[in-house]
Amino acid sequence: MPRFFTILTAIVFMSAPVLAYSAPWLGPGDARARHSVQKLSDRGHLATTTTTWPIMWADIDQGENALADSSVAMQRAYLGFEKDQQADAGFRAEIGVEATTESAFLRGFRSPPREKGQLNATLEWQGEAWAAGISPSAIKDPVDGKEFRLDGSYVAGTAGNWVLGVGAVDRWWGPGWQSSMILSSNARPIPAIWIDRKQSLAPESSYLSWIGPWRFTAFIGQLEEERVVPEAKMIGMRASFVPVQGLEIGLSRTITFGGEGRSEDFSTIWDALIGKDNIDVNAGETGDDDPSNQIAAVDIRYGFPVGVQTVGIYAQMMGEDEAGYLPSRKSWLFGVDWTSQLFDDDQQWFLEATNTLAEDLIGDPKPDYAYNHSQYQTGYQYYGRAIGSTFDADAEALTLGAFNFMSDGSDLSLTLTFANLNKDGGNRVSQPNDEIFYFVPDGAQKLAIINVGYGTELLMGWLDLNLQATDKKIQLLGGEKDQWSVSAAWKYRF
Numbered sequence: 001m002p003r004f005f006t007i008l009t010a011i012v013f014m015s016a017p018v019l020a021y022s023a024p025w026l027g028p029g030d031a032r033a034r035h036s037v038q039k040l041s042d043r044g045h046l047a048t049t050t051t052t053w054p055i056m057w058a059d060i061d062q063g064e065n066a067l068a069d070s071s072v073a074m075q076r077a078y079l080g081f082e083k084d085q086q087a088d089a090g091f092r093a094e095i096g097v098e099a100t101t102e103s104a105f106l107r108g109f110r111s112p113p114r115e116k117g118q119l120n121a122t123l124e125w126q127g128e129a130w131a132a133g134i135s136p137s138a139i140k141d142p143v144d145g146k147e148f149r150l151d152g153s154y155v156a157g158t159a160g161n162w163v164l165g166v167g168a169v170d171r172w173w174g175p176g177w178q179s180s181m182i183l184s185s186n187a188r189p190i191p192a193i194w195i196d197r198k199q200s201l202a203p204e205s206s207y208l209s210w211i212g213p214w215r216f217t218a219f220i221g222q223l224e225e226e227r228v229v230p231e232a233k234m235i236g237m238r239a240s241f242v243p244v245q246g247l248e249i250g251l252s253r254t255i256t257f258g259g260e261g262r263s264e265d266f267s268t269i270w271d272a273l274i275g276k277d278n279i280d281v282n283a284g285e286t287g288d289d290d291p292s293n294q295i296a297a298v299d300i301r302y303g304f305p306v307g308v309q310t311v312g313i314y315a316q317m318m319g320e321d322e323a324g325y326l327p328s329r330k331s332w333l334f335g336v337d338w339t340s341q342l343f344d345d346d347q348q349w350f351l352e353a354t355n356t357l358a359e360d361l362i363g364d365p366k367p368d369y370a371y372n373h374s375q376y377q378t379g380y381q382y383y384g385r386a387i388g389s390t391f392d393a394d395a396e397a398l399t400l401g402a403f404n405f406m407s408d409g410s411d412l413s414l415t416l417t418f419a420n421l422n423k424d425g426g427n428r429v430s431q432p433n434d435e436i437f438y439f440v441p442d443g444a445q446k447l448a449i450i451n452v453g454y455g456t457e458l459l460m461g462w463l464d465l466n467l468q469a470t471d472k473k474i475q476l477l478g479g480e481k482d483q484w485s486v487s488a489a490w491k492y493r494f
Contacts, residue, residue: 024087024124024131024156025054028172028185031110031403032411033082035348036075039339042246042303042310043072048200049215049240051250051301053172056163057087058199071308074346074407085493087126093494094122100487103143104468105439105476106417106449107186107390108178108401112466112487114188114385116141122152130157133167143478144188144224144383145435151189163196173238173252174333175301175314177350178399178415179389181333182252182297182318183236187385190234192221200242214241223256226433227378232259235269250299250316254387256376257292268292275322293373295320295380295388296327311338318388320358320370329358331370333389348403357394357423367394367424377430384436384478392440396420413453421445421474429477437478447472461492 026033034053037060040046048059060079067076085092097120098113107114117140124133135152154167168189174180200213218237225231235257240250255272258264270276272292296319303312315334319327335352355361358369370393371380379386379393386392401415421441429440448471455464466487474481 024126024133025056025169026060026082026086028053028170029110030082031348031413032078032405034109035339035346035403035405036072036079038303038312038337039075039310040072040079042312043069043305044245045069045072047202047213047242047245049213049242049248049250051173051175051248051299052215052217052238052240054169054196056196056198057083071341074405078405089126089128091123091125093124094120094491095494096120096122096489096491098487098489100466100485102482102485103437103439104451104466104485104487105390105470105474105481106451106468107184107385108399108415108451109172109176109185110413110453111185112451112453112468112485113489115139115143120152130155132156143437143439144226145433146383149188158198161198161201163198164194165196166193167191171236173236174250174297174299174316175248175312176316176333176335176352176354177337177401178335178352178397178417179333179354179391181299181316181331181354181356182254182295182388183238184386184388184390186390187382187387190219190221190223190382190387192219192234192236194219210243212242212244214239223259224383226383226436227259227376228430228432229259229262229376229378232256232262232376233264235272246304247302248300250297252297252299254295255292256294256373256380259376262375263291290373290375293376293380294322295371296322298327299333306338309339309341312336318356318370320372329366329369330362331356331358332361344407346405348405350399350401352399352401354389354391354395354397354399356389356391357396360396368426368428370394372428377428378432379429379440381429381438381440384438384440386439391419391421394421394423394426395441396423410456411454413451415449415451417449417451419445419447419449421447427477431477438476440477442475442477445472445475447474458490459492461490464489 041050098118100113104112120137122135132155137149139147151168156165168191170185170189173183196217197215200215216239221234223232235255238252242248299316301314318331320329333354337350340347356370358366391397397419399417404412425444452467468485470483
């Protein structure tokens with residue numbers, strides 16, 4: 001992988017004279033930005049996909065045709081402010097400090113700090129041909145033993161309508177607010193090389209125009225050394241398109257392969273991509289014959305205006321196996337979200353149900369199956385946190401969430417979650433390194449979780465406060481978690 005990173009970085013820099021304008025992105029984590037993008041789209045002002053994060057600023061710029069719609073004035077203003085802060089050419093910098101009494105178990109689209117203490121500095125530069133950022137962090141009492149990190153660093157450039165990049169950036173694939181079944185920002189970002197479509201333009205061909213605006217992104221990343229299979233690789237791919245205004249369909253897939261002692265050649269990758277490496281238990285094959293762990297997901301969201309507000313209905317299905325070229329051994333996520341305007345503030349609401357017990361909804365439940373593999377026994381984890389759903393495998397959860405966005409820029413958030421974790425009480429996740437804290441439920445547990453957040457301006461910067469509390473202590477493979485987690489994060493932009 002270091003060789004791949006070096007080659008791609010060289011290509012980006014050497015190609016600079018022929019590249020179009022390099023457009024950095026709006027990353028996951030900002031709930032107000034997501035609310036703004038989604039409301040503009042649901043009201044018909046953005047012809048783009050909104051469930052694949054990061055989102056390119058080139059897509060968000062389309063929202064200028066919403067000037068006549070007063071119901072999205074605050075959303076336009078906020079996105080315009082963030083664009084001025086993040087997307088202008090030249091240098092920009094940011095410093096941040098975070099602290100928490102306890103690393104919280106539950107993480108959603110907007111999440112509390114991962115570590116007990118973190119000091120971060122970011123320096124970015126954007127030109128007409130390429131963009132780059134470096135973001136070193138110093139960590140106090142890291143849950144994975146890594147006291148120095150470069151998460152958030154990248155080099156990227158565009159070629160036509162495509163963005164080429166290398167680095168470690170957060171991703172969120174799917175319509176869920178509390179979880180994504182296949183790829184969320186719950187775990188630290190995976191270092192990777194990637195390609196992404198810059199603008200979700202519809203096909204010009206009359207035969208393909210029915211697809212509507214579409215987006216494609218793919219990456220190949222390097223997982224950590226501290227695994228049962230050290231330094232395994234991961235491929236991720238997602239295509240999303242909008243065939244009808246308000247209706248978005250997403251198709252996602254991840255492949256874990258390679259690593260120490262396992263094949264990483266082109267034929268192995270090709271067989272995984274075309275599904276040729278799937279084992280057949282009926283033919284006498286065993287887990288030893290399976291060279292990769294593959295997960296696929298299909299999601300759909302339909303958003304539409306209701307008066308001056310919007311409503312969205314969404315679902316995501318994840319398959320751990322494949323049958324007839326379609327996902328099987330399925331897990332599910334369902335949700336509805338809606339907006340309102342009370343007391344001159346904007347609100348975003350959502351109700352979301354998650355079930356990660358394979359075949360529990362339709363068929364015979366198969367515990368210890370989702371996110372697990374006979375060879376890659378560390379599971380669907382990266383440095384101790386699930387790459388997909390924060391609830392991990394074999395869980396049921398129901399979350400009611402609300403965000404209140406005030407006209408002065410401050411915001412309040414509240415989520416209430418009822419969860420049945422690790423329903424069968426078993427576990428297949430192996431922990432090869434004691435320095436890493438595994439946020440994997442240990443034994444069957446039922447609990448309630450409340451999360452309260454407040455964000456506001458402070459000392460010319462931005463302060464986020466967060467409280468997460470549970471009705472009982474959570475038992476995790478890494479150890480017992482306290483019932484209370486209080487955190488603060490402050491950042492200042494130059």
